[in-house]
Amino acid sequence: MTELLKGTARDKALAPLVAQGWTENSHGTAIEKRFVFRNFVEAFAFMTRVALLAEKRDHHPDWRNVYRTVEVTLSTHDAGGLTVKDIELAQKMNEAAAYV
Numbered sequence: 056m057t058e059l060l061k062g063t064a065r066d067k068a069l070a071p072l073v074a075q076g077w078t079e080n081s082h083g084t085a086i087e088k089r090f091v092f093r094n095f096v097e098a099f100a101f102m103t104r105v106a107l108l109a110e111k112r113d114h115h116p117d118w119r120n121v122y123r124t125v126e127v128t129l130s131t132h133d134a135g136g137l138t139v140k141d142i143e144l145a146q147k148m149n150e151a152a153a154y155v
């Protein structure tokens with residue numbers, strides 16, 4: 056199982072994501088971001104791209120789509136918190152959103 060991120064490694068991994076709009080949840084067990092697109096089709100295109108990335112990695116977002124927004128929560132359920140898998144998927148999601 057992938058290990059929970061802790062201490063300095065955790066802080067270092069989170070810093071660039073926080074700079075790009077990700078926030079920790081109140082328990083420190085997940086990171087969250089609200090992506091806003093121009094319209095529903097762009098939001099859904101983003102979700103389609105991310106779905107393929109997530110399946111390939113066997114690591115899946117918790118998310119909610121309302122019209123042109125996608126609210127995302129990333130956590131490694133098996134580990135009970137944040138792991139490098141969440142950090143990497145968050146970065147991939149930033150890239151996928153920028154591509155739209």
Ligand SMILES: C[C@H](O)[C@H](O)[C@H]1CNC2=NC(N)=NC(=O)C2=N1
Pocket residue numbers: 113114115116117129130131132133134
């Ligand atoms: C069996 C399979 O590898 C696991 O259930 C995977 C699937 N996708 C997952 N996604 C997330 N976000 N956390 C997990 O712990 C997880 N586990």
